[in-house]
Amino acid sequence: MTHLNDLARSHQSVRLGEAARLRRGHQLALARRKSRRAERAALQARLVLARTL
Known part of the structure; x- marks a missing residue:
């Protein structure tokens, strides 16, 4: 069962x-x-400034 939990945790961390x-x-x-x-x-x-000078 812990192997499945580790796998799920691993998948979750990859997705995150x-x-x-x-x-x-x-x-x-x-x-x-x-x-x-x-x-x-x-x-x-x-450009606007240059036109006004």
Whole structure:
């Protein structure tokens, strides 16, 4: 019986690890998207400023 418990625990830890990896990947993608958006906004602001000078 303990062998089955060990196996179940092992499977659970693998699933938890996969879930954490997916979350990290998703958060990284979101951070990249936000960074690109911020870079575009900064570029737009510089262009507007350059036109007004």
